[in-house]
Amino acid sequence: MKILRTLLTDITTLGLSFILAMIIWVVAVRANDPIVDKSLELDITDRGLLPALGEWSASDDLVRITIEGPQSIVNPLTRSDFSAYIDLSEIPFGESQAPVYIDLASEEIEIVFQDPQTVDVVAEEIISRDIPVTVDIRGSAARGHTIGEPISDPSFIQVSGPEQRVSQIAQARITIFLEQPREDVTAVRRPTFIDQETNVVSMSGLNTSTNEIEVVLPVDEIAGVAEKPITVDWSGSPALGYRLLDVRAEPTSLVVSGSPTVIDGLRSVSTEEIDISGLNESFTQQVALVFPDGVNPDEVESVFVTVEIEPIFTIDVVRRIPEFRALGEDLTAMATPEQLTIFLFGPLPALESINEEDVTVTLDLLDLGPGEYNLRPIVTVSANEIEIRSTEPETITVVIEEAEIGGRDESTGAENTAPTTESPTLTPVMTTTP
Numbered sequence: 095m096k097i098l099r100t101l102l103t104d105i106t107t108l109g110l111s112f113i114l115a116m117i118i119w120v121v122a123v124r125a126n127d128p129i130v131d132k133s134l135e136l137d138i139t140d141r142g143l144l145p146a147l148g149e150w151s152a153s154d155d156l157v158r159i160t161i162e163g164p165q166s167i168v169n170p171l172t173r174s175d176f177s178a179y180i181d182l183s184e185i186p187f188g189e190s191q192a193p194v195y196i197d198l199a200s201e202e203i204e205i206v207f208q209d210p211q212t213v214d215v216v217a218e219e220i221i222s223r224d225i226p227v228t229v230d231i232r233g234s235a236a237r238g239h240t241i242g243e244p245i246s247d248p249s250f251i252q253v254s255g256p257e258q259r260v261s262q263i264a265q266a267r268i269t270i271f272l273e274q275p276r277e278d279v280t281a282v283r284r285p286t287f288i289d290q291e292t293n294v295v296s297m298s299g300l301n302t303s304t305n306e307i308e309v310v311l312p313v314d315e316i317a318g319v320a321e322k323p324i325t326v327d328w329s330g331s332p333a334l335g336y337r338l339l340d341v342r343a344e345p346t347s348l349v350v351s352g353s354p355t356v357i358d359g360l361r362s363v364s365t366e367e368i369d370i371s372g373l374n375e376s377f378t379q380q381v382a383l384v385f386p387d388g389v390n391p392d393e394v395e396s397v398f399v400t401v402e403i404e405p406i407f408t409i410d411v412v413r414r415i416p417e418f419r420a421l422g423e424d425l426t427a428m429a430t431p432e433q434l435t436i437f438l439f440g441p442l443p444a445l446e447s448i449n450e451e452d453v454t455v456t457l458d459l460l461d462l463g464p465g466e467y468n469l470r471p472i473v474t475v476s477a478n479e480i481e482i483r484s485t486e487p488e489t490i491t492v493v494i495e496e497a498e499i500g501g502r503d504e505s506t507g508a509e510n511t512a513p514t515t516e517s518p519t520l521t522p523v524m525t526t527t528p
Contacts, residue, residue: 136157138178192213319350337406339403348392373403406442436473436486441479
């Protein structure tokens, strides 16, 4: 019994000694590494995002904390050593409160202050809606025509995204501008999404089933009213040497009304007859229209007919003997060939009226002494609207010699004189090829 009491006394003494030693150690450690605190601001992030969750927003995006712990651990810590987050997997759709969790950087520190502890969160569900396509028509069809019901492909566009944003979309609008068409109009356009108040909705972050819509606008004629072309009734032929280039009416068509049967059988509306016999120039004049019985113009307007007449252009061939210019004294010249063939192009009436003096050929011999030369002839045409296409040949060979000096004739005793050399004179030949 005495031994047991002695053993208990020794154990108690040993335990007290250990506790005292620990206290002394802790005090010694605390003296060298005191407890300090630090305040930080952390960004609130999210974790546990559900597939059906679209967007979420919180009343606060920052949380302020104060941490406490040994100085050697607390002082090096920065906000990047912590993370603050809310767990979206715990949040229902709509408005709710969510706790803000903090991941500590070390187990030896603790949070002594946190604000806020919870935040108000609004979570939106991802939904899909079929948005109807509407067509906004600007302008109108041509007279006598009407626009039918537009056809869009597709007629609905599926839009996916957060419920609040998708729910505000009322329609996908396509705008078509018309310039009085007479036939069906087909157009491909990008839609504009608008809300109930016709405000444009931003589609950033939303998904659509298509980005383009094909729209067909039927254009039909009104029964008993139709647009018919205007045909010009003309007769005769232009003057000789001229040709008819074009005959046209302005406007080219007009809207007429009458019995549907008569209108359907009417191919065109004719003008009064225009005689162009012997004319040699273009003209424009106002004309009257000839309407069949039971057909009337939908609107009275002036009709003008333009007749374009132009001369016939062709090639003509003329031949001329070259003339020498600036031949030196006591010199003679001879050209080979003796005449030049010239190809002219222009209106037939002008070519037929060319005189011999209208086309001249000159060889310039200025400062040229005796010898043989290849010279390019100078061709001049004084008639208007006529051009030189070519010459044959392109150059002429000219031989220049000194004139012979005269002396006494031994047989007759008469005094010879220096002969005068002149270019041979040929009658020009003009050949016209229509």
